[in-house]
Amino acid sequence: MIWNETKECMSRDEIVTLQGARLRKMVDRVYHNVEFYRKKMQQMGIEPGDIRGIEDLSKLPYTTKDDLRDNYPFGLFAVPESEVVRIHASSGTTGKATVVGYTRRDIEIWQECVARVLAMANVGKNDKIQVSYGYGLFTGGLGVHYGAENLGATVVPMSTGNSKKQITMMQDFGVTAIACTPSYLLHIAETLEEANALDKIKLRAAICGAEPWTDNMRREIERKLNIKAYDIYGLSEIMGPGVASDCDYHCGLHVFEDHFVPEIINPETLQPVEAGETGELVFTTVTKEALPLIRYRTKDLTSITYDKCECGRTLARISRFKGRSDDMLIIRGVNVFPSQIEAALLEIGETSPHYLMIVDRINNLDNLEVWVEVEERFFSDEIKQLEGLTKKIAHVLQNAIGLAVKVKLVEPKTIERSEGKAKRVIDKRKLV
Template sequence: MGMYQPEIETMERSELEKLQLERLQKQVKYVYENVKVYRERMDKKGVKPEDIKTLKDIAKLPFTTKQDLRDYYPFELFAAPKKDIVRIHASSGTTGRQIVAGYTRNDLDMWADCMARQIAAAGGDENSVVQVSYGYGLFTGGLGAHGGAERIGAMTVPTSSGNTERQIRLMIELGATHLCCTPSYAMYLGETINEMGVKDQLSLKAGIFGAEPWTEDMRHQIEESLGIKAYDVYGLTEITGPGVSYECHVQGGMHVCEDMFLPEIIDPDTEEVLPPGSFGELVFTTLTKEGMPMMRYRTRDLCVLDYEKCECGRTLVRMKKPAGRTDDMLIIRGVNVFPSQIEEVLLKMGGDITPNYQIIVGRENNTDTLEVQVEMSESMLSDDIKSVAAIEKKIVSKLRSTLGLGAVVKLVEPKTITRSEGKAKRVIDNRKLHD
């Protein structure tokens, strides 16, 4: 598979570290001079830009959190003057209040490079037809993927999300080779394409999916239903958007664009930097951002960084798929539950279980309740009610052994769980524990 910027993607580590240090020093100085919040925090810690002499010195810098982005909303963390900001994006606000990010022309340029690296890694080039079915707008998915597709010179089809049948018609008629969207929408597209019986009319080769957590089993289902190879892309609005890290054909972790974003793994409780190979919270420091640089931004994503050189030839560190975002985690009767664990149980039940499910958490008589609704499919149905009830029981027992928690499983009629065209709403928490 191709590489968009091989000189960076396969750079020797010593050389890469030299580049990173140079950029880090420049970025810290820039931020210190232009963002009051950072300057005050650094002064309070007694650290000056000149104190950054090695990459390890990054540990001297204060952290930034999502709460900071809310507290200093909208512009206080911007480093560039407003006249240089050419675009605003906002996070989808799935967890709390909306935050914004500002980009200079140069920021958009670098971001397009990130996504172009991903598209090239998925076999895309100027001959490709890239259909972008991420939502366009404040969400970074649509315009982010769009920028990368245009950068690589592909024929870019900005369908945005929604109007699924038209999406599929365009996909067939324009001969899309690459699809960019959320994994849950890819599942829905696959379902609809198979219902319409038009899979053999597709020219799709690969899909680039991100913006929400998904499992390996879901990857297999998408690859199967669309007849493609599915690539995982990672990103967050706070840092830039999709393309912060990207997967190659080896599918063994996502290569971080380390020339632009410096990753660390920390212990989320002690905030201590952990040695390579440790599991912990991923932290990013931007190295080239002008609009809204981030110093040691705590992503809340839990993962491992793998510095081994990849079979694909890239030297850029690979981050393993995050095991969960600390704020996706549900605490139910004192037990930590990630929605991805529930999804895995359902998908591991075999082809019988549809991937359409919803988790409903409630509270009755001061005890948390967990209900998992699963849509019925023809392969699960029998004329014999006992065998249908047995499927319910089997899911209950698998959930109990995986989560260590009793759940109520409810089989529901097909298409009763709302399909999402963007991020799937998998969890409904009715407990109202916060404000």
């Protein structure tokens, strides 16, 4: 099912023409309304009139997550605060969150994009969709919620956690679609299996995202629940969920190019790569009003194709992600950097600067265990003191990253030293 055939099935020439017109308008607006971009463009000797079309995109400066943090909270907004109707935020490597804002028009576009995603998953106005992404500053819950209402579907705003209640509502309300992380959906599938309730639900579609997953995991979800599962991609800086999604053919995620212009660059040289080559995904938002971003570096590694899909859509497609060009981990939808762990441990003062993060997928849920080296004296003290320090560290880390962490205290020199860059992460999840 195609929600907006006019925009999702344009010819390549029509897409490029539309992108060019919107890019020119956006660049002119940020030049005059965002001091950060005006200074960047002036330093490069660029004026809005130099940008005539999408072919001039490479003349413009890149934007990074650090730029958002450096302009915290509202320094990159292109509209007066009185026009911002909603604010979301995500955690980062420091104490400062990455803040994003939306005008009323931005929200309408977001609703439109998510409606397209749901239509790709063959969800319509006669469906009941259980939104089991987190609500709040995280964009997932409210993003899918408003898109589903725009589509005309009935929304069950469950948010995350409480699996037994999730299953009860799924059965009692006759839920036909669910939106959540893929690992959590596998957990729900196992809970249903244990309760002998798989034949008591009407679920037929799942829209999964917010964490990396594989085609094998998709097939496992489909087999266990006898449904169709779809991959949704987004990031709060660009909009939230609904920047791209896959269709029934699962041959890449369709990017909604009328709103987000994708590029693939070499993360070392910052030069564009050829279509089909793997590189870092970069987005320019050409319709965002509150927080328009020019050439935002996502750090996600992928490739792109512009071939028409069998589903009829002509939108560019990005492949499943092959990793990242930085050290960020995505655990249960939460962005986690080793530097966050390090900063939190240094604040405690009773630990050494040596630590190891071990990420694993246990019972289809991502888990983070942090090994922390402590002084020898703690192992000769009472067990009670060791337990107390473990709880203290776990509490500090949870506050720092917003995620429950299992802490294991280890003796000095337990964690392997490296002559080069310290190895801080062991990711045991099979993501490729």
